[in-house]
Structures are given as structure tokens and as C-alpha cells.
Amino acid sequence: MAFALTSEREQQVDDILTRYPEHRASLLPVLWMCQRQNGWISPEVVDYVSQRLDLSTAIVRGVVTFYTMFFDQPVGENVIWVCRTLSCDLRGGKAIQDHLEGKLGCGAGHTSSDGKFTLLKAECLAACGQAPMVQINDYYYENLDVELLDQIIDAHAIRGAEAAAREFSTHATFGAPSKAPRSAPPPPPSAEAVRVASQPPPAPDSAGDES
Amino acid sequence: MSAAPTPLLTTRYGIAESWKLVNAERAGAYKVAKRALTSIEPAKLKEEVKKANIRGRGGAGFPAGVKWGFLNPGPGEQVYLVINADESEPGTFKDRSIMDLDPHRLVEGAIISCYAIGSHVAYIYVRGELVFSVERLEEAIAEARQAGYLGDRPFGIDHKIEIYVHSGAGAYICGEETALLNSLEGRRGEPRLKPPFPAVKGAFGMPTIVNNVETIAAVPDIIEMGGDAWSSLGRLPGDGGVRLYGVSGHVKNPGLFEAPVGITMRELIYDYAGGILGDRPLKAVIPGGSSTPVLDPRRLVNAPKEDQPLHAWHGQSEIDVPMGVDTYRALGTMLGTCCAIVMDDTVNMVEACRNLMRFYKHESCGQCTPCREGTGWLVDVLDNLCAGRGKPEDVDLLVEISNNMMGNTICAFADGTAMPMLGLVQKFREEFVEAARNGLPADVRHDDSVRSIVERVA
Numbered sequence: 001m002a003f004a005l006t007s008e009r010e011q012q013v014d015d016i017l018t019r020y021p022e023h024r025a026s027l028l029p030v031l032w033m034c035q036r037q038n039g040w041i042s043p044e045v046v047d048y049v050s051q052r053l054d055l056s057t058a059i060v061r062g063v064v065t066f067y068t069m070f071f072d073q074p075v076g077e078n079v080i081w082v083c084r085t086l087s088c089d090l091r092g093g094k095a096i097q098d099h100l101e102g103k104l105g106c107g108a109g110h111t112s113s114d115g116k117f118t119l120l121k122a123e124c125l126a127a128c129g130q131a132p133m134v135q136i137n138d139y140y141y142e143n144l145d146v147e148l149l150d151q152i153i154d155a156h157a158i159r160g161a162e163a164a165a166r167e168f169s170t171h172a173t174f175g176a177p178s179k180a181p182r183s184a185p186p187p188p189p190s191a192e193a194v195r196v197a198s199q200p201p202p203a204p205d206s207a208g209d210e211s
Numbered sequence: 212m213s214a215a216p217t218p219l220l221t222t223r224y225g226i227a228e229s230w231k232l233v234n235a236e237r238a239g240a241y242k243v244a245k246r247a248l249t250s251i252e253p254a255k256l257k258e259e260v261k262k263a264n265i266r267g268r269g270g271a272g273f274p275a276g277v278k279w280g281f282l283n284p285g286p287g288e289q290v291y292l293v294i295n296a297d298e299s300e301p302g303t304f305k306d307r308s309i310m311d312l313d314p315h316r317l318v319e320g321a322i323i324s325c326y327a328i329g330s331h332v333a334y335i336y337v338r339g340e341l342v343f344s345v346e347r348l349e350e351a352i353a354e355a356r357q358a359g360y361l362g363d364r365p366f367g368i369d370h371k372i373e374i375y376v377h378s379g380a381g382a383y384i385c386g387e388e389t390a391l392l393n394s395l396e397g398r399r400g401e402p403r404l405k406p407p408f409p410a411v412k413g414a415f416g417m418p419t420i421v422n423n424v425e426t427i428a429a430v431p432d433i434i435e436m437g438g439d440a441w442s443s444l445g446r447l448p449g450d451g452g453v454r455l456y457g458v459s460g461h462v463k464n465p466g467l468f469e470a471p472v473g474i475t476m477r478e479l480i481y482d483y484a485g486g487i488l489g490d491r492p493l494k495a496v497i498p499g500g501s502s503t504p505v506l507d508p509r510r511l512v513n514a515p516k517e518d519q520p521l522h523a524w525h526g527q528s529e530i531d532v533p534m535g536v537d538t539y540r541a542l543g544t545m546l547g548t549c550c551a552i553v554m555d556d557t558v559n560m561v562e563a564c565r566n567l568m569r570f571y572k573h574e575s576c577g578q579c580t581p582c583r584e585g586t587g588w589l590v591d592v593l594d595n596l597c598a599g600r601g602k603p604e605d606v607d608l609l610v611e612i613s614n615n616m617m618g619n620t621i622c623a624f625a626d627g628t629a630m631p632m633l634g635l636v637q638k639f640r641e642e643f644v645e646a647a648r649n650g651l652p653a654d655v656r657h658d659d660s661v662r663s664i665v666e667r668v669a
Contacts, residue, residue, distance in 0.1 A: 019375045020396075021289075021415050027397030028380055032339075053397075066399040066576075068381030069339045081340075085301045086501065086566045087459035087552050092665030123383065123570045124301040124501075125340055128459035128550065129466045132665060138342035145665050171311055171343035 003044035005052075009033050013052065023053055027063055031070060040071040068122075076111040076118035078156050081135040084121050087128035092145075096132045097121065099146045103153060116157055130170065137161050139169035219432045219444075219453055220425070221469045224312045230347050232354040235315040241360055243431040244319045248326050248366045251434070256327035260430065262438025264451035266472075269295055269386070269423030270303075270500055270547045271623075272450075272536035276438075279328055281410035284418045291419040292325050292333040293395065293409075294427050297379055297386040299338055300500035301570055303548040305455040306424035308467055310337070310344040313428075314351035318374060320427035322355075322365060323434060325372045328420055332373050335424075336391050339380040348376050383574035387622050388421040390576065401578045402622035425455055446473030447535040456534075457550030458484040461491070461558075473538075476506060476530035480553055491555040495639070496530065498539065499547025501567045502627030504634025505560075506530055506544060514541075544634065560639040561646040564632065565593040571628040579620035586628055588612050596643065599650025606643045609636055 005013065012033065016026045030053060034045045041064045050057045064070045071079075082097045097108060100119055104112040111118040127133045130142030134149070141152050148168075155164035223229045223238045232240070247256055261276025284290050294317070298306040309317055321333045337345050352374050355361045365372050377395055379385050385394045389403035392414050413419020429452060433441045442451030456468045456479055463485035470483070476496060480486065487493050496506050506529045514521040520541040524532045532538050539546040554563060572586040592609055595601050613629035620626075636643055 019373075022396065024397040025395060025415075028378065028394065032378055032380070062399055063397065066382065067339070067379070070380055084566075085570050086497075086563060087302055089566055090460040090552070090554065090558065095665045123573050124299055124303075126298045126300075126304045126307060126338070128302050128304045128552070129457050130304070131459055131465070135340055140340075140343070169343070 001044065003034070003038060003042065003048045005033060005037060005048070009037065024055060027053060027055065027060070028067075031060075031064065035070060040074050042074075077116045078137055078161055079118045079120060080153075081120050081122035081125065082108070083123075083125045083127070083131070083133055083135075085124035085128075087124070088131040088133060091131040093132045095146070096134065096144055096149060099149060100134075100153070103150070117153070133170075136164070139165045140171055141168055142170040218469050220309070220316070220428060220455060221313075221467075223316065224308065229312055230314050230351065232315060232351070232358060235313065240315045241319050241355075241358075243435045244322045244360060245366050247323045247434050248368050248370070253327045253329060256323065256434060259438035260327065260433055262442060263429075263433040264438075264442040264445070264449050265426060265429055265433065266450050266536045266546075267423055268305075268425035268429075268454060268548070270300060270502070270545070272546055275422060275426050278410065278422070279420060281408065282328055282418050282420065283411075284329070289332070289415075289417045290328055290330040291414040291417055292321065292328060292330045293388075293391065293414055293419055293421045294321060294333060294335040294424055295386060295388065295391060295421055296335055296337040296341075296344070296424045297383075297391060298424070298548075299383045299386055300502060300548055300550075301567065302459055302497060302552040303457065303500045303550040304459070305457050305467055305548065305550060307341060307344055308455070309424055309428050310341070311347055314344075314347045315355065316428045316431065317348070317424060318351050318355050318361075320430040321374050322360060322372055323430050324420075324422070324427055325374075326365075326370055330420070331371045332375070334395055334414070335374065335376045336385070336395055337376060337378055338385075339378050342378075345376050345378055352376070382576075383570075384576045384622075384624060387624065390622065391421065392419065399576070401576045402624070404621055429454075445471050445535075447533055447538065450535040450537060454549055456483065457548075458553060459550070460496075460553040461488045461555040462486065462553050463488055473533040473535050475533055476551065477528070479534070479551060480530070484553070487553065487555050489555070491557070493530075493553065494556045494558055495554045495560065495563075497552040497554075497631070498534070498544055499549050499551065501552070501570065502631055503539075503545040503547040504543060504630050505638060506542075507638045510638065512542070545630075559646075559651055560635055560642045561593065561596055562651060564635045565590065565597055567631060568593055568628070571624070575624060575628075579625065581616045581619040582625040582628070585612050585616040585625060589628070589632060596646040597651050601647035601650070603644070603647050605647050606636060606640065609643070 013030055016029045017023055030049055035041055038045055046057050046060045050060045084093050101107055104117050106112050108119050108121045125135055127140055127142050132144050133142040152168045226234050228234050257279050265275045266272040267275050296306055325333050361372055363371050382400045384390045385400040387402050390400040394400040409419040409421050444453050445451040450472050453469055453471050456470055459465050468483045493508050498506055508528050508530045510529045512521050512524045512527055514525045532542055536546045568589045572590045575582050575586045577583045589612055592605050613632045616625040616629045
């Protein structure tokens with residue numbers, strides 16, 4: 001079946017086209033909109049985008065396959081990216097992945113049998129100071145332990161992605177969940193953690209070891 | 212000469228709803244932009260940024276003021292400012308805090324920078340994962356436009372400025388400036404040959420300045436204080452100001468800290484980040500993102516001659532050298548993004564190395580053969596070592612592959628892979644040799660301190 005963006009999104013495409021001197025530059029934003037609507041970049045989406053932006057399907061496919069976040073296969077209702085690069089692994093990234101594989105009953109790269117979760121390994125998601133962490137759909141969940149992770153996954157399954165993000169996502173607080181769902185005190189938000197060296201610059205000859 | 216009695220970059224982080232214009236403005240946002248656009252000549256603004264000695268905060272450490280000086284647009288050429296928010300170097304997590312907690316600082320910096328370099332359009336290229344940061348930025352841009360700080364006549368002057376946010380889609384290589392430009396133009400994120408450099412031929416074939424988020428976010432402070440005063444906040448010559456430091460890995464208090472340029476790694480780990488988890492010994496630290504060669508605290512600076520740049524620290528540990536672009540280069544590593552990955556004595560360096568090389572294998576764009584094949588080979592050899600299938604000559608093979616990657620590709624990605632690889636083998640060779648003989652110990656990297664965090668085992 002042919003794919004088309006909703007009329008509201010079509011208007012957004014018109015607006016996006018004005019942002020760049022070349023229409024090809026709208027390719028990534030338009031692909032993002034299509035994936036938001038369709039869940040993945042199906043062959044029909046590729047056809048639609050190539051016609052809308054007057055590009056060959058080979059060019060569109062070439063871009064889709066280059067970027068990790070464009071799905072050229074269908075995915076589950078929620079997509080979980082587990083960061084497995086060094087900083088997260090040093091703080092238990094592998095334990096987080098193992099726990100998710102057990103809980104969801106599927107390995108990384110696969111979708112749970114109820115279709116609710118696709119589990120993927122991610123390379124560095126740039127939240128190293130709040131490791132270990134996962135990204136679920138559009139949001140980051142940081143400073144994880146398995147208990148908190150269970151609450152987050154259950155919230156997605158039962159109450160839906162938006163409600164889960166409102167309660168547990170750590171973007172707005174940069175590291176600490178907006179509520180404190182755990183019994184243990186949550187880590188301080190980074191606003192407090194950000195400390196500034198207030199002492200004046202030392203003389204050059206003492207700029208070495210001070211501690 | 213003034214000290215930094217208060218935070219600069221992070222000064223608004225703690226304010227309630229700091230991302231809203233009304234709150235940011237109450238705390239001083241856009242005052243400098245208004246003054247700059249209405250009463251300061253662009254050439255003077257450029258001059259102050261040059262005097263500030265701000266070394267690019269994205270990792271390469273190129274002086275931003277010098278980069279701006281490369282612009283020489285021909286008649287009819289449009290100048291673009293592109294802000295690199297594709298933060299994805301393993302260990303690095305500073306730029307998101309600016310976008311999430313003080314987006315108006317970035318917008319204000321972009322307005323001043325656009326005016327200074329004669330640009331009418333800025334694109335902020337944000338990594339695709341950061342949907343939330345994109346929303347924050349777009350809200351901030353909309354508010355600034357509403358207030359008349361952006362658009363056809365920002366602050367009433369005749370210099371149109373528009374800022375657009377462009378989302379990536381998951382590719383580390385798009386942090387490389389020419390790959391980023393290709394991605395901005397709707398292409399695969401494959402780096403371009405240089406020259407021409409972006410300042411001559413960048414986005415859409417036009418002269419373009421590509422700067423990191425933190426660099427642009429520092430511009431309002433530089434203009435407010437004056438370049439010289441801002442520069443003198445740093446402790447090192449030719450490397451000015453304050454910057455964001457990150458610490459991740461095995462420390463008690465991982466996170467972000469704002470401090471002057473030139474604190475030592477020992478200060479960062481022990482004074483700022485609270486020391487090593489469980490008070491274990493520090494084994495190694497990757498100083499500024501995974502592409503920067505590892506530091507070994509057991510190693511002492513060897514600079515006996517007075518004309519050597521590190522002579523002042525001769526005989527001291529590597530981690531006691533002040534963190535600066537030039538000092539770290541002299542140390543045989545790089546300052547990078549100033550976000551350190553700290554490893555305690557439970558870490559097996561071969562396993563850590565394999566983790567990082569898997570990252571590079573995954574992220575190599577595949578354009579150049581030495582990089583595409585080399586990263587894969589490194590992982591294959593390291594997999595063999597880790598699985599106990601290694602041979603003694605494999606350690607030298609890792610070195611040989613790395614040497615064949617260095618300098619043989621279009622962009623610096625291959626060097627960024629080979630340098631940390633060589634650094635690890637050079638400084639922890641005995642562990643690689645041991646792994647080649649006997650594989651990895653069974654309990655590697657499953658120490659109790661980490662398990663207690665993740666699995667809540669007391």
C-alpha cells in the first residue's frame with residue numbers, strides 16, 4: 001500500500017524545505033517524520049520520500065542504510081537501546097543487557113514475543129556520567145539499577161511510553177528521575193553536582209600536583 | 212586578571228525551569244547579545260574571541276578565533292555557522308547539559324557568533340538520539356524569535372539571523388565536521404577530502420564555520436568579560452577560560468564539573484569526582500574521549516631538559532600534568548573533550564580495549580579501506596585474545612594494523628582508532644601478552660563495587 005504523510009506533516013515538510021538552500025538537505029528530517037508516522041522506513045516510505053524530494057530511491061536507500069536509527073525492518077512498540085560502550089560497561093552495562101534479555105525473553109537485536117519491546121545494543125549514547133543507561137524510544141533513562149529498570153519497563157508495558165517517560169525519563173533533571181521512585185536516595189541532579197573551582201589561578205610554578 | 216568566583220557556563224543550570232526565556236533572561240541571558248549586536252563591530256567581536264584563546268571544545272582543540280579568521284567569503288557567498296552537537300565520542304557527555312539546561316546560552320552564543328562572522332543562518336546539528344534536546348532548543352529558538360532576538364531584525368538591527376536545528380540519525384562519524392556537512396546536506400555521513408576546508412567550501416558549497424556547542428556557549432561570557440580577562444581564567448598560556456569536565460567510570464561521584472583550563476587529572480578524579488569507587492587503586496584513565504591515548508598513573512613524565520615543554524613536571528605522574536591542549540599533546544595523548552573515563556585495578560585492559568575497538572568497528576563509515584578493514588581486524592584479533600585463541604605474535608599484529616591505518620585515510624577516524632590502540636599496547640603490553648598466552652581471567656570486570664550498584668547487592 002502506498003505511503004503518504006498526514007496533511008499536517010505535509011505542511012511541516014513544506015516548512016522544512018524553506019530552511020535549506022537545497023531540497024536534498026530535507027532528506028533526514030523528512031525520513032524522521034515518516035518513521036515517526038510509520039514506525040519504520042518501509043519500501044513504500046522510500047518510494048514516497050524519493051518522489052516528494054525528487055531523489056532516486058537509490059539515494060534515499062543509501063541514506064537510510066547509513067544511519068543506525070533509521071529502521072529498515074519493522075520494530076516493536078517500544079525500542080530499547082542499551083548503551084554498551086566502555087563507560088556504561090564499567091558500571092554494569094552488560095548486567096543491564098542481561099537483565100533485559102531475561103525479562104523480555106529475547107536477545108539483543110530481537111523483539112519480545114508480545115511485540116511490545118525491541119531490544120538493541122547501542123554504541124555510546126553520550127550519557128557516560130550517568131551510566132549505566134538505556135534509551136527507550138525518544139528518552140534517556142540513566143543511573144540505572146535492575147530494580148529501577150524493572151519499574152521503567154513495567155511502566156512502559158502497562159501505562160504506555162508517555163506516562164513512563166514523564167515519571168522516569170532523566171532528560172529534564174539530567175541524571176536523576178524527576179520523581180524519586182526508589183527507596184534509596186536518588187543521585188543529586190547535576191545542577192548541584194556541577195561544581196566550580198572558585199580559587200584563583202595559581203602561579204605557574206605551582207600549577208602541578210595540588211592534591 | 213580576574214578569577215572565576217562564580218560559575219560561568221553552568222551558572223544557570225540550577226535555576227528552576229532554566230530553559231525558559233523568562234527565567235534565563237532574569238539571570239542575564241541575551242544582555243550580551245543585545246549589546247554586541249547594537250554597539251560592537253563584528254571585527255571587534257572576532258578580535259575578542261581570538262584574544263580569549265578558546266581552544267575548540269569538540270576535541271581537536273583548534274583555536275576558535277583562528278578558525279574564524281580563515282573566513283574570506285567572495286562576493287555573493289553566503290556564510291554559514293554550523294554548531295556541532297553530535298556529541299558521541301565515548302566518555303563525552305557535556306554538550307547535552309547545555310542544550311537541556313540552558314538552551315538560551317547556546318542560542319545567544321549563536322546569535323553573537325553569526326553576527327561576528329557575517330552569517331545569516333546557523334544550523335545546530337544534534338545527534339538523532341537527543342529528541343528531548345532538540346525540543347528544548349526549538350522551544351528556545353521560538354521564544355527568542357518571539358522576543359525579537361532572531362529573525363529579520365534581531366535586536367532591531369539590519370542583520371537577519373535564523374537558527375535551525377537539524378537532527379542526525381545515529382552515526383558517530385557525523386561529529387567529524389565534513390561528514391556532518393554531508394549529513395546536513397542529506398547525504399550519507401561520509402567525510403570529505405580536505406582541502407578545501409569548510410571555511411572555504413563547507414555547507415552547500417559556501418564558507419562555513421563548524422564549532423562545538425560548548426565553544427559557542429562560551430562566546431557570551433567572552434564578549435561580556437573581554438577576551439583577555441576570559442582567557443586569564445585558564446591556568447595555561449594559549450589555552451584560555453573555563454570549560455566543562457566530565458568524569459565517568461569507576462569514581463564515587465561521576466558527572467560534570469566546570470573548572471578553569473589547566474586543572475590536573477588527579478584533581479579531577481580525586482577532588483571533583485570524589486576518588487575511586489571503593490577507594491581502590493586507579494589503574495588507568497582515558498583523558499578526553501576514547502580516541503585519546505590512555506594515561507597510566509604509574510608512569511612518570513620524562514622531560515629532563517629545560518627546553519622540553521613538560522620539564523616543569525619532570526618526574527611527576529602523568530596524571531599530575533595540567534590538562535591543556537598543548538600539555539597533553541606533549542604527553543603523547545590528547546586533551547580531546549576533557550571527559551575522562553576512569554578505570555580501577557579490576558579492569559582488564561584487553562577487555563576494555565576490545566570494548567572500544569568494537570565501537571570503532573561499528574562506527575567506521577566504510578569509505579576508506581584501511582579504516583573499514585583495520586577496525587574489523589583489530590576486533591577480530593582482540594576477540595581471539597579474549598577467547599584464549601590468541602598467539603604471541605598477535606600483540607605485534609595489533610600494532611602493525613594500527614600503524615597501517617594511521618594517516619592513510621580521508622579523515623581522522625582511523626588515527627582516532629589507532630592512537631588509543633597503540634597507547635594501550637604501549638602502556639599495558641604485559642596484559643596483552645598474558646591474554647595472548649592464556650586468554651582472560653574468568654572474573655574479569657565483574658567486581659563487587661559495580662555489581663552492588665547495578666544489582667543492588669550490598
